[in-house]
Amino acid sequence: MIESLLKGLAVLEREALDAVATAGDADTLEQVRILYLGRKDGKVSAILRALAELDPEIRPRVGSEANRVRDVIRDALERRTTELTALAGRPREGPDDLTLPGRARWVGGLHPVTRVIDEICRIFASLGFTRARGPEAETEWYNFVALNTPLDHPAADMQATLYLSGNILLRSHTSPVQVRVMERHQPPIRILAPGMVYRRDAPDASHLPAFSQIEGLAVDGGVTFVDLKAVLGEFAHRFFGPETRVRFRPSFFPFTEPSAEVDVSCIICGGSGCAACKGTGWMEIMGAGMVDPAVFEAVGYDPQRYTGYAFGMGPHRIALLKYGIPDIRLFHENDVRFLEQFR
Amino acid sequence: MNISYRWLRALAPELRDSPQEVADRLTMYGAPVDEIVRLGEGLGDILIARVESVRRHPNADRLTLCEVSAGGEVVRVVCGAPNVRAGAWYPYVPAGGVLPNGVRIQQTRIRGEESNGMLCSEAELGLGRDQGGILELHGTFEPGERFVEALALDDHRFVVDVTPNRPDLLSHVGIARELAHGGVAGVTLPPFPAGAQARRASRRRGGAPAFAIAAADTIGEVDGVSVRIDDADLCPRYMAAVIRGVQVALSPEWLAGRLRAVGARPINNVVDATNYVLSELGQPLHAFDLDRLAGPAIVVRRARAGEGLTTLDGQARKLEPDMLAICDAERPVAVAGVMGGSESEVSSTTTNVLIECALFDPKSVRRTRKALDLSTDASYRFERGVDPTGLPMALRRVVHLIVTVAGGKTTAAATDVCPRPASPVVIDLRPQRVAQVLGIECNASSVRAQLKPLGFQVKPGRRGFLRVTVPGWRSYDVTREVDLIEEVARRYGYDRFPADLRPYRPGTVSDDPSFQREEELRSELVACGLLEARTAALVPGRAGLVPLANPLSAEEGHLRDALLPGLLRRIEHNFGRGLRDVRLFEIGTIFRPGAAGGQPVEATHLAIVLTGLRAPAHWSGPGETIDLWDVRALLEQVLAPAHFYGAELHPWAGDHVYFDRDLALSVQVSGHVIGEGGRVRREAVDAPPWAGPVWGSELTLPDPPPPPRIVKFEPLPAFPAVERDLALVTPDAVAAVRVERAIRAAGGEFLDHVAIFDVYRGPGIPERTRSLAFRLRFRAPDRTLRDEDADRATGAIVSHLREELGVEPRAR
């Protein structure tokens, strides 16, 4: 009751002030005065008269607000009258209507996937990770063998790989960058490798044959599974919000052991279960694990001395979750009405 | 992998978890449940009925009148199924009952005869696809028993996502070991519900059928059948048993029901028994019709050139010499570990069977099934790894089951030909290494508590190590210390680990400067009003592109060597939606053919496309469309030395693939073309008539990026400047840039700034010339310049221009 009365007064105030400001001559201004403050039918006057019938509980608040509105309108009328008198007989110096829209410039914007990649990189940069790059057309050695994935093992089938010729392929994950970095540098290693990866997947609402991935790798003496949980948990809280719950569950990747799948509480339903999370309340955001000693052996690190963790996540997928986009193919359509939403 | 909840509970009677709890625990053990399928839903109205008599419908040839007993009075049902027979049991919906698809069955008259309810097919009950006839039930029932309960159909099917390292989870026993309280100790194989035949047989013999196993090295013998392994590398163990006198028929309902619950199709009692044990224990098995085996003999050898066979799926297969075959005395009868042959298939006339229970080399099975493009339940398990110690148990189990459901008997000991006995995997585990990797303290007793329920034996070893013996079913994925550490972490529970951020040492790898460069370029282009696009790197074919060996489609069969074509398709997409103002850019990887047999050459490109208005339409005027000078300005801006090494723009000479002749620019760094831009040729874009011209550009980003630019402060001018305007009549053959350079060359020490402010053609100016108006600014760093200084310098410029370029000042 009281809220609707106060809201009505606020609307009335706005209306009246607009009418005062746009009144171009004394006659119009007088009509505005009568409309709002006229003794007989003025809208504000009517409210003031009706105060007596209000519940005594709310009467003081409504009364003081109505009086304030009446005073504000009366002051505005007075000011405008002075202005009009001063302007009387002088030609206008500017355009006759200042409510017309201004001269705009085109506003550009980053692709939503780039925004997500940049945000992920910024968070990890503050946790000490620098960025590294590797080729998108790789050899079987870097994509599989050096990552403890023999080609004659079913683990090599976990991703459908696109081949170019012979043992040259389009990398199916950004993990080869791990190997390339460790071949050239000594620990401590703390890198992030964003880039495109390729899979032999027919495009549909959740698959594209080419999509982005971000690989992370930290190696040093004394790095443990506890550090992995800490850093990835910290990332999840900064990226998805401090209320987010994080869950690590066992999984399998040939190049990490122990391996984990990292889930966060669903950003749509908060964990109670909805269509986006298939009713589980959780969303899978990345794979991770402790670097398998076989990978260290492949790059010439001493696995007894160094331990490390690695993780990988898909910015395309995370962007779908973050912005609530229903179909991953929208990312490659590049409709300007789509792109303009993310700036 | 499909797992039945009822089956699991039969194996682990102590398991009290609800289906959802089972799914949650499996997920947290690393075998996520993708789906829980409720089975037997909507079958509450279905009863089991016996058909007492069958006779022809008087008014219809295809229909019969059945007297049906389902608990109460015998009722009449009109039936259209060809297979209905008196004395058999069928699922039955009484009148008023509802089928799982929601249809209510009414009492009705069919061709003049009353019908009370309906006898149902598998398809009508949602149990399978068979709609050829009504579902005959095999077993002993009471008329009117509830179908769901009699057949134990109310069940849940878990669709478990088993990772490739865990073949041991591809069976009910494997899953039960993970879940049972007490682990392995909580799992027992339940007895089979015995049919009449088996009850007679076990009365005779007292208990399970007599079954002995005789060990052999490479040649064995079972009941007159010789069994020989010629290639022990590909087949380290082959067990075989012979059962004589089986009666091949449909399986009893409990067995068929188990298979249906995991989504398998019942075939006949012998084959179903092998599939049952496969699903229970994870050991692939094969039953041969013994009388179809020449010899009779089994020879496990590589196929010979030219050999082949027709597999159970009816396909004729050619075998290669690197494929392992199961042969009789003459020819291949099965592709080892993949699929049996149709000639020795168990059929309704089979009476004697040979059961194969073998171990095959995972890599060999994988190669073979890939070469044959034939993946089966058997090959799937063999290529991941089958428990080498589990064979005797599986063979005993399947023989027992076949005798129970199909009769027959074993009269001779089974043979166990085992040229390569598996030795158990023993690993030393250092508790301090567990701490080094996991970051938590552990001791012998906590490690034992995690590992023992999973079947690992843990004994104290030297120097505080633990000697861990790995059970056979884990011998593929647990071979190293780190594999045990994962096991400890997995069973301890990842969620119980702390997650405290600790200090770290900074890494030795510096941030790759190309990322910074791309970020800067992106934000500059965004500031210029462009939207970032991302287009696919996989494109349709064209000469000179790098092809894919196994593309998904021709449309995505090659790697792009330029970004511009992809962006032009995006322009078309936007035109197609009525959008005329489109300004896109992309920074992405392109590929060119590399050295033969090597990787393609990759480069990072930047491309821009622009069309439509220069600024959003405004009421103050008609708006101007984007032209060459907008493109040129964008290029001049992004080509700043921060991103490129001193690039210059030059008019493009000659024809161009994408751009209109005379409206194209090339971008050059020390004479080397690194990019181009201009107005896109009309034929290169499929544009509607209302669309404006499309402008574009594509550049190769230098690799490595230029070093960071060092900015140095320059003192601000302390003294005023003097300006002179100079209009120059310039022949068309002389480019403005040459005039500007000549002005700078002759301008002297005080020339501070040169800018063109007007270009004019028309009255007062000779043909084939135009007037270029320059504004010159002169300034001295240490004094106020006098007019004479400026005039003198301007005079020098004018005479230099006249001599060098034939350019004259315009007469006033």
Ligand SMILES: [Zn+2]
């Ligand atoms: Zn949700």
